Amino acid sequence: MNTPSASLGKNRIHQIDAEVLATRRAGAYTVLTLSANQIAAAAKPGQFVTCSVGEVGTGLILRRAFSIHDVTSTGGQGGTIDVVVAPHGGGTQWLAQRRRYDKVNVSGPLGQGFKVPREPVSCVLVGGGYGSAPLFFLAKVLAARGCRIEMILGGATADKVFGILESRRAANSTTLVTEDGTLGVTGRVTDVLVDSINRFDAKAIYACGPMGMLAAISELAVDAEVACQVAVEEAMACGFGVCMTCVLPIKGDDEVPRLVRACVAGPVFACEQVAWHL
Amino acid sequence: MNTPSASLGKNRIHQIDAEVLATRRAGAYTVLTLSANQIAAAAKPGQFVTCSVGEVGTGLILRRAFSIHDVTSTGGQGGTIDVVVAPHGGGTQWLAQRRRYDKVNVSGPLGQGFKVPREPVSCVLVGGGYGSAPLFFLAKVLAARGCRIEMILGGATADKVFGILESRRAANSTTLVTEDGTLGVTGRVTDVLVDSINRFDAKAIYACGPMGMLAAISELAVDAEVACQVAVEEAMACGFGVCMTCVLPIKGDDEVPRLVRACVAGPVFACEQVAWHL
Amino acid sequence: MKVNMAVDLGGLVLTNPVLTASGCAASGRELDRIFDITTLGAMITKSIMLEPRQGRPTPRMAETPSGMLNSIGLQGPGIDRFINEDLVWLAERGVPTIASIAGTHVHEYAELTRRLRSAPGVVALEVNISCPNHDDRDHVFACYPEPAAKVIEAVRRSAPFDLPIFAKLSPDVTDIVEIAHAVVDAGADGLTLINTVLGLAIDPKTLRPVLSAVTGGLSGPAIRPIALRCIHQVRAALPKIPIIGVGGVTSGQDALTFLAAGANAISVGTWVFSDPNAPARVSQELAQELKARGVSDVNEVVNLAHAEYPLESDAVVSLNE
């Protein structure tokens, strides 16, 4: 009666004791390159991984979620993923202190990634803080499809704008925005978004960052009648659908909002699906 | 009404974020050299320190106790202590993995040390496993008083006999004993103790190791009418006298055994004080 | 040496004593992307209620030292979709299912039981009585012997006579043995010990409760000593009752200590979030632990922590040194 384990199927979630191959500082953030061949091979932009944190006997029992920032997949055994860590509480601080050769238990790829356009259209990618991380993996895929890419990277201060240098290669053009004016335009990413949409005749917006920012972007996108996908961040205990902690109100076809798991139905949603004001 | 804090007095217990200056392997053990000037300056042989274990957020909440194995005190700021770590559970494993420049929170010196003879007599120092660790600090002090030192170092297997090389300098003569015969005499330290006592006309025995070994040594010492001090090991939560977890039955002047705190009244006791069979 | 891992929970025979915990493995589909869930003794599914339920608003969780708080509030699809989608899938997948049910009135438990009579693949019911009892001043059923017993009686009456019923007890009581006696007298065939411990976390920034529901259920290794104590107490009082132990199990060694305390089977709950592969690993580690001790049957270690049940204890303890 037993059918073969679904775990052997293509939906398999991999759990790997990944070696830290490299670490680098990027402003307020630490980028970790992890050897995670199977995850790298399966990952799509907008998906995420979860990492165990702490040593033997740690009291920090839950995994931490990180967007997949970059992927190198050689086809062989050498696939790697990059994650961008913003040191915040105990777990992210621990991760940001990892050194080369350390091991980190990584699980993924998790969640639904961004949908990419069939046609080579202009896209605006908007990131706030470490929310910019997944946009670079996405940009690679969009570029391969011939899309034109404008990036808007924002942060409270200059050191919290992620990917300034990388964006030169990843995007056709980039607008930097800081709230305190220490870099680029003074203000918020939404202050420059409409201009970018118009300037490049954008057909798609992709956004990741704090919920407030995503809500504001959604509003602008709906007004501008441009398709917009957002990658949301909800506190997650499991990251793969079994705990029901990460829910947010998502409207179904009947427009009725229901609490849906961000980790398996998301983290990427079409902006009009999210009931922002509940 | 407030008298000056007793904490300013000579009984002060120091608590220091000590830097790991050096680590070395010694058979099954790891020796850590810690920069701990104030502890080094105050320590006496037979005393111990406690170390915090684990990173931020660790679930291993209690400190671990370690005998002071060696002390270098320059009189200036450079004093260090050595501890010998036997990796056992999560805490000692974590400590044994420390590398140079890591920090370890150390508290000490704790407990009552060994009493040393006024006269330059012959002494037999008996250690089992990592119980040999404190005997080397003791040997330094005894040697400075002109005592003759015979060491008996035992262990289940060769890699668990601690201090083989060091004993060449620290002792006038050394007998090594292993239960499996992989090194020195096959058997237990008690198999060679009486012979050592007689050969060197020993006037004092000092012993540290598992409780069973200490009990057996005490019996032999009483029979041989040689003064014997033992450093016991009881599971300790606090290490400085406030929790009452580390008690063992110690006979008072009235010969009645009472439960006494090993961490402040000991860990060193005269062997006849301990009610071994309770 | 082959180790027998099959256990008999008062007639309910499972091939493996390691189970999932209700609410920590959904209905199996997600976990099956991590490991082959047919290797488990059974899936205990998330507590299901009669109607679809949205549960509590977020935030629904807070990490605490070696534990977590949750206030999911029994979000779920309701019994009909649960049967048609989840139970059908589980039955096709070939996993024995222990269906957990929850309600706020006694008659809801009875109705849930009736609906599950003909459901596929259900080998037992687990009755989650840690719900507010709307019949009686909003106290939780599991907190007082009488309401707890009433629920179990209703379920017993509505269930096929040969369907085992496990009552899942709350540790938040003065005398868990009293509750255990009450539900066993009311017809429970077995007990699941323990549900979460009521707790509260306060955000040090806002100084407000982290959870929108204010309080939540504490789970994970932090509560393991409480779970072991409850199991040990109840086992001492009820030597024969099958017990499913749950609360902070992370490893084969933990599982072993739960069996020794008196559990006949073990559920892995919160640790699935920490290590999605945990149920499979715990089961493998448990078999290895037994093998290393020369124990050929997992049932031999059950109750070994009780002075009065030293079944074969010499063998175990000696082989273990």
Next chain:
Amino acid sequence: MKVNMAVDLGGLVLTNPVLTASGCAASGRELDRIFDITTLGAMITKSIMLEPRQGRPTPRMAETPSGMLNSIGLQGPGIDRFINEDLVWLAERGVPTIASIAGTHVHEYAELTRRLRSAPGVVALEVNISCPNHDDRDHVFACYPEPAAKVIEAVRRSAPFDLPIFAKLSPDVTDIVEIAHAVVDAGADGLTLINTVLGLAIDPKTLRPVLSAVTGGLSGPAIRPIALRCIHQVRAALPKIPIIGVGGVTSGQDALTFLAAGANAISVGTWVFSDPNAPARVSQELAQELKARGVSDVNEVVNLAHAEYPLESDAVVSLNE
């Protein structure tokens, strides 16, 4: 800005809200080798009984995830030596002392109270009622309202009318608010919340209980969510009663959350073992936390986690962002 740290526990004014917890700081001498104990609000001494007591055999402790179990069994010198040696020393040292008393019969509590009437330096009594009640089937006093109230009544009758009495409650009850009401009605001037949670650890090698006493009291950060919940529940039910909060406090931030939950003062217990300097550090950190929020009086943060007591909460929350 200078922060006022003085608190008024129903007439008992302490210069600092940070205290030691009974049984975790002995009678102060040892801690005074680490930091100046006169900086504390008060020392709560280890529960003392009438006669000298050896306590339980070893092993008396087990480390558990983010916590520990203890089964000391109230080892102590008896009330006479306690008064002549410990209280005299504390009084000379100038530390306000809250003397914790314990007994197994109601009359013992009364007798202890009488002996302490003229003892030096005692500013309040803490009544540890988490002891087996030998008058009544060996249940613990703190577990049922009536025996709990009887002890408090006896203490109240035997104490000088102006000596505040704190009843220390156990979390191991179905309804801690019920017990709180009972002891307050019986004359308790304040409450200490919480004592340890009953737990059990099993040695994975021997498969026997680690503690010779089989079960023990769970303490440390693992139980912090339980302590916060109990404080929050009792505060909501008894808006005016002074509460000393205890259970897993490790830092100034923790202390702040306890105050927000409803405590008026905080004891540091197990964390003294982890960091002997903890009480001094917690007190410094708490002052810093308050300063950073622009709060000039520690009493302002008390109860802030309760929607219905948002005293000055705007100031705190806004300054805090």
